[in-house]
Amino acid sequence: MKIGALFPQFEIGTNPKDIRDFAVIADELGYTHLTAFDQIIGLNQHSRPGWTYVHDAEDMFHELFVLYGYLAAVTRQIELVTGVLVLPMRGTALVAKQAAEVDLLSGGRLRLGVGVGVKPEEFEACEREFRGRGKRMDEQIDVLRKLWCADLITYEGKYHRIEDGGINPLPVQRPIPIWIGGVSDAAIKRVATIGDGWLPNFQADDTGKRGIAQMKEIAKAAGRDPEAIGIEATLTIIDRSYAELREEIEEWRAIGATHITVNTMPERWVEEEKRWNKAEMDGLAHPEEHIDAIRRFHAAMKDYF
Template sequence: MRLALSTPVVIQVPGTASAWEADAGIDDVARIGATADRLGFAYLTCSEHVAVPATAAEARGAVYWDPLATLAFLAARTSRIRLLTSVLVLGYHHPLEIAKRYGTLDRISGGRLILGVGVGSLREEFDLLGCAWDDRGARADDAMKALRASLSTTHPAYDGPYYRYDAMVVQPCALQPRVPIWVGGRTLRSLRRAVELGDGWTPFGLNIAEMAKMLGAVERPDDFAVALATPPLDPIGAAQQATDRIGRLKEAGATDVNCVIAAQSAEHYCDQLAALAELTDLSRTEQP
């Protein structure tokens, strides 16, 4: 099982984010990213929302840094840790747009991209961007197939119900021969989409029992990733609780644990990371 970070500051969800994050900046994010890299955490995350409706911000939060800019910056400040979009909304982009932008990120980072994608759940945001809502699931399936055919080649070609292209050049392309594609979501359909078209599942908004039930209903390949998130952990102040929470996710089927860390400052956050690495003997876990 791999331990990773739900990167603080770059997304601030009420009830999950710590108070210090509201006034934090890029230097804090860089420091935390470098610390996680040095300690051996598996990846950092960044989500995508262009604009959150004011009516939804109370529950979802309003702070969402752009994932491409953020992860590209972190790529330059780290050397080993992987970079996960968690998640990129497929309906907002043409597959070749994603292949070019995130293929470039994969190349400049030395092949460290994990492409997390999702169908999307904010109707107002779809309408704002002029994107199709009603058939977004079918479009997402087609986009994932197109991405698989296009991410790692400079001469992509694809012929599907929504996306068709040929005789195009996309250069640079991804460095990895097969960029891992993980699917976000909170339904059994999202898990099945991940198994059929992707390499992993990163659910949200589900409790452990719900996730375990879904995972038990679907046959998964041996190398399929299941990335489950913790509630806020306090490795210094509540060490046993932190390890118990991680253990319960492993029992539920996690191959990867996205750790949310409770902290009072960026410095305290880095201290918490060091404590968590020691608690879990991170140097002995299977990190990429």
């Protein structure tokens, strides 16, 4: 099982040194991957009664391709993961170009996690259609892989038309691995049929077991090897004992997770109210504390590295 770190973007701040230090130390400690979230434009929850989204304009999201272009130059081995990039909100050729460049500059260390998104207002702000985004993303994935693997392509689809064109330079990985985010039936089917891996947001409980079993059954029916499809879980480590964390890691291992991502930010989702309760979030006060947290976790769990 591979152990990675979640980029603490909501609390890391804007100092380039803090951003660099977290990634460099995670790399030096032997964390196998660094995963960061995506949001292009934040929405103001205070002007939207009945807000139910997890993130809003107050949450900081560093732009993923720029962030990873920067971190590619200062890290050596750690894999750079988008978890997840809202693909239908972006032009496919531009994503192909940006991803290829990060992969090239990092020496083949990009893993592209993608999802369909959940906020119609964000799509509107980015001048993209919210409706039909799932089918559009399926075609986008096909186009991305073709653009990454050939100098020139001709493509005629429902949403894309490319006549004898391509990107230059091509990435190191041909194609770059594409992992799918989400836990809906459509997302599970997408993982099973066209994904290289899965970035689900459930726990290692009965729901998680059922989801993984469902994905593997669909993959097998589609003629794919279910065991070749990666599964990345998230492990929140603050305010928890190492005994608890070991138990959860083993639960994830038992249901088939291939990757664990260590999260040093708090989780305060209030299920009854369907909202993110920021008033109750007791996060780490300084970027250095996030570095200390991944250091301590590594020291206590060395047998997993």
